[in-house]
Amino acid sequence: GAVVSQHPSWVICKSGTSVKIECRSLDFQATTMFWYRQFPKQSLMLMATSNEGSKATYEQGVEKDKFLINHASLTLSTLTVTSAHPEDSSFYICSARDVKNPNYGYTFGSGTRLTVV
């Protein structure tokens, strides 16, 4: 089945620094990847849709200059949280869709727990 690998699984950073999160599709090509944020006891909120070779599409209210998304290849998308602040502490999860096999639906990475101190 489709597998999505996400790294790191957790990270602690100082306020004002930047953090990069990687999302890789291991056994399929993902022309589209999605980035979600999940606060404790809440649902997954879509932040942006990342298309290989083009600019990401951000959801309303998500700062594109703060959450930089790069999807340079068919198997890798990265999310960089720039100038992180404590309110950015959250669980970030990526997802990918194997467009060649629609039965796979959406596959999720294992998530990254970001803590900004």
Added chain:
Amino acid sequence: GENVEQHPSTLSVQEGDSAVIKCTYSDSASNYFPWYKQELGKRPQLIIDIRSNVGEKKDQRIAVTLNKTAKHFSLHITETQPEDSAVYFCAASTREGSNYKLTFGKGTLLTVNP
């Protein structure tokens, strides 16, 4: 855009009983409806899904029904077990331009008491 409502927010059942979680969606163009189980601190795991051309799907103890006219879909878990305890999310997939987008409900915390 799509709006997905999910009820109840919490559900407590006795082991062996059935559990039903209901969702409604707003965009009639949505055509794919997955259900995910998420344990604390882990990724959502797909447990069952249904496409808009099907009214019902079953996989062992889990079933999903879809009423396109009423724009609602439901998850049914029979013979519940303590290991079914988790947060369950429904979702609806809609095409927006050239992109597909998955919108989640707010989740249901299911507790199965032994």
